[in-house]
Amino acid sequence: MSDDRRSDGTASSRDRATSYRATQGKPVVPPHPSRVDLHTHSCRSDGVLEPQELVAAAAAAGVQVLALSDHDTLAGVRELTAAGKPALPLELLPAVEINSVAIGIPQLWEGELHILGLGVDLGDEAFEAALERQRGLRLTRFNRIVDRLGQLGYPIAKQAGELLARQGAASGAALGRPQIARCLVAARYASTVDDAMRRLLGRGKPAYVPREGLGPNEAISAIRAAGGLPSLAHFADASERRELVKELSGVGLGGLEVHYRHFGAETIADLAEVARELRLVATGGSDYHGDGETYAEAHATLYVPDEDATNLFALLGRRLSIRAGASPS
Ligand SMILES: [Zn+2]
Numbered sequence: 001m002s003d004d005r006r007s008d009g010t011a012s013s014r015d016r017a018t019s020y021r022a023t024q025g026k027p028v029v030p031p032h033p034s035r036v037d038l039h040t041h042s043c044r045s046d047g048v049l050e051p052q053e054l055v056a057a058a059a060a061a062g063v064q065v066l067a068l069s070d071h072d073t074l075a076g077v078r079e080l081t082a083a084g085k086p087a088l089p090l091e092l093l094p095a096v097e098i099n100s101v102a103i104g105i106p107q108l109w110e111g112e113l114h115i116l117g118l119g120v121d122l123g124d125e126a127f128e129a130a131l132e133r134q135r136g137l138r139l140t141r142f143n144r145i146v147d148r149l150g151q152l153g154y155p156i157a158k159q160a161g162e163l164l165a166r167q168g169a170a171s172g173a174a175l176g177r178p179q180i181a182r183c184l185v186a187a188r189y190a191s192t193v194d195d196a197m198r199r200l201l202g203r204g205k206p207a208y209v210p211r212e213g214l215g216p217n218e219a220i221s222a223i224r225a226a227g228g229l230p231s232l233a234h235f236a237d238a239s240e241r242r243e244l245v246k247e248l249s250g251v252g253l254g255g256l257e258v259h260y261r262h263f264g265a266e267t268i269a270d271l272a273e274v275a276r277e278l279r280l281v282a283t284g285g286s287d288y289h290g291d292g293e294t295y296a297e298a299h300a301t302l303y304v305p306d307e308d309a310t311n312l313f314a315l316l317g318r319r320l321s322i323r324a325g326a327s328p329s
């Protein structure tokens with residue numbers, strides 16, 4: 001998620017058709033601590049942890065394969081893999097998440113489809129240029145939301161300015177609504193990030209400003225051109241909306257996020273079936289951002305089979321060995 005916090009942790013039957021995150025039903029009981037997490041965020045986009053803190057926390061929880069999939073930026077991956085940096089305690093897969101603007105597709109949460117770009121080439125200049133444009137649009141939107149909040153009687157210019165100064169210190173950082181929500185919490189205008197999203201920042205709420213940027217087909221094509229595998233993130237309605245997923249696979253979608261941390265067992269089974277039918281590789285992850293929980297707490301409810309990583313790495317032409325039975329240090 002991102003810009004896509006769970007508003008209340010569950011999806012009511014009323015908004016079921018537009019939900020994509022938590023699903024109701026039997027929870028998944030992980031048979032063993034997950035060794036794979038293909039969806040995470042650091043504070044180079046709208047997560048809380050520094051990239052290296054995230055890697056350390058994931059490794060400590062027993063994760064051997066981690067995709068850092070910040071929104072519209074590879075900055076965290078670049079820092080972690082820069083020349084001279086110490087070897088990482090796990091296999092790090094470069095990734096991004098693009099919140100594509102799905103104009104003309106009805107009944108989508110926030111009017112968006114989130115596309116993970118797994119294994120993209122860090123040296124692809126055209127892709128980096130596309131991400132830079134996305135980040136520019138994020139900054140414009142961020143400033144417009146802060147202005148609107150001021151007009152509404154929630155002045156957070158001071159907190160936002162501090163955030164921008166911090167973010168500006170890291171090149172290539174991307175902004176999102178969770179960061180604005182945290183400013184609102186810091187200024188005591190909201191009790192939690194979810195509260196801020198629910199009352200002020202979510203679609204249709206007073207401080208909502210529409211997103212601009214790549215559409216789903218453009219995001220998929222850009223990820224493919226950069227050598228990555230595009231996977232449709234946290235789309236709980238994939239089974240009911242098979243035609244839409246099929247159309248996306250027609251333009252290059254290669255994966256479906258089946259093992260999403262907030263999905264119940266029934267949703268996971270439905271999505272696995274869709275992935276099989278449409279020949280999409282199943283992916284999975286925690287979508288960890290860090291509000292109100294440690295990585296270890298999130299990881300305790302995560303189950304991503306090793307096969308998600310081994311199949312993905314085979315498609316990407318990357319070598320991977322996972323030590324079965326390895327326990328957290
Ligand atoms: Zn995410």
Ligand SMILES: [Zn+2]
Binds near residue numbers: 001004097114233
């Ligand atoms: Zn997302």
